[in-house]
Amino acid sequence: MKKVILSGMRPTGKLHLGHWVGALSNWVELQKNYKCFFMIADWHALMSEYKNASSIKENTFDNVCDWLSYGIDPESSVIFSQSEVEEHLQLFMIFASLTPLGWLSRCPTFKEQVKQLKEKDINTYAFLGYPALQAADIVLYRADFVPVGEDQIPHLELCREIARRFHSIYKKDIFKEPQPLLTQIPRFMGLDGRKMSKSYNNYISLDEEDSELERKISEMFTDPQRKKRKDPGRPHLCNIFNYYSIFSPGEKEQVDRECRNAARGCTDCKKRLIQIMKEFVSPRRRKKKELMRKKDYVAGILQDGKNKAKEAASSTMQRVREAMKF
Numbered sequence: 001m002k003k004v005i006l007s008g009m010r011p012t013g014k015l016h017l018g019h020w021v022g023a024l025s026n027w028v029e030l031q032k033n034y035k036c037f038f039m040i041a042d043w044h045a046l047m048s049e050y051k052n053a054s055s056i057k058e059n060t061f062d063n064v065c066d067w068l069s070y071g072i073d074p075e076s077s078v079i080f081s082q083s084e085v086e087e088h089l090q091l092f093m094i095f096a097s098l099t100p101l102g103w104l105s106r107c108p109t110f111k112e113q114v115k116q117l118k119e120k121d122i123n124t125y126a127f128l129g130y131p132a133l134q135a136a137d138i139v140l141y142r143a144d145f146v147p148v149g150e151d152q153i154p155h156l157e158l159c160r161e162i163a164r165r166f167h168s169i170y171k172k173d174i175f176k177e178p179q180p181l182l183t184q185i186p187r188f189m190g191l192d193g194r195k196m197s198k199s200y201n202n203y204i205s206l207d208e209e210d211s212e213l214e215r216k217i218s219e220m221f222t223d224p225q226r227k228k229r230k231d232p233g234r235p236h237l238c239n240i241f242n243y244y245s246i247f248s249p250g251e252k253e254q255v256d257r258e259c260r261n262a263a264r265g266c267t268d269c270k271k272r273l274i275q276i277m278k279e280f281v282s283p284r285r286r287k288k289k290e291l292m293r294k295k296d297y298v299a300g301i302l303q304d305g306k307n308k309a310k311e312a313a314s315s316t317m318q319r320v321r322e323a324m325k326f
């Protein structure tokens with residue numbers, strides 16, 4: 001039997017290369033060796049986007065098309081939306097009942113996000129319970145592993161603690177305690193050298209047009225010390241070089257050498273990167289456009305995913321009710 005993985009993304013906007021490098025590329029590999037559940041975390045999205053709730057549905061469709069065009073395989077992985085499987089909220093309510101307030105209010109991600117997202121009015125009742133809902137997401141599918149970034153580790157720890165508290169209260173071990181799957185995620189930055197993010201407007205989206213790829217990459221900073229063409233460069237300080245190492249690792253050594261001895265100029269270096277990025281993005285963008293037109297096909301994938309997810313989640317909920325005699 002394959003080990004089970006669950007992961008999710010919040011449909012809060014368009015996906016960009018940061019999502020590819022930080023999560024999606026990893027998912028595509030993991031689905032070869034694990035039974036994967038990939039979830040659109042629309043309830044989690046609502047917690048920050050409640051004022052703009054109608055965007056969540058649009059983003060769900062858009063993001064699923066990205067997942068598919070970038071290689072998530074609906075034959076081997078279960079692709080579904082959280083809100084379509086009612087068990088998530090049912091188990092969330094049970095977890096909300098048994099989770100001490102302090103565990104949630106002390107969660108570093110809660111403290112951090114409240115500070116960061118002031119403009120979104122996110123200091124809400126539901127948002128405090130974010131990790132309890134995430135815990136329900138994970139244990140419903142008896143996930144062995146959850147591929148997450150560093151930032152999500154506290155949520156996974158809380159998930160394990162909540163599961164243990166359930167077991168100790170009802171004297172029955174029914175949940176698996178999930179382990180984080182910390183894959184080596186390469187350092188990857190936005191166009192301006194800060195973390196790639198929608199809010200910084202420094203991203204390349206997964207369906208970026210060729211002309212935009214060209215414009216965005218041409219405007220990127222290179223090594224500031226390379227004022228003249230014959231100045232030797234320092235590739236390790238250049239964001240362009242970092243993109244090479246991720247999207248064309250085979251060329252990395254050559255670029256490194258030619259940059260250091262000023263055998264290549266930044267303009268040519270960018271031109272080649274534009275070519276590489278077009279070769280990567282364009283076929284996927286075209287595939288996505290095709291999928292966006294096949295609404296029924298994509299809806300069918302989500303429906304099929306819902307059925308499979310529901311099967312796993314309802315059997316867990318059955319055991320939950322038995323353990324609780326509730």
Ligand code: TRP
Pocket residue numbers: 006007008009010041044133134137138146148152
């Ligand atoms: N909190 C995750 C994020 O912001 C999204 C998410 C929701 C998730 N439920 C999950 C991730 C369950 C992994 C497992 O990225």
Ligand code: SF4
Pocket residue numbers: 222223226233234235238239240241255258259260264265266267269270
């Ligand atoms: Fe960066 Fe390339 Fe210019 Fe070197 S040659 S500084 S790697 S853009």
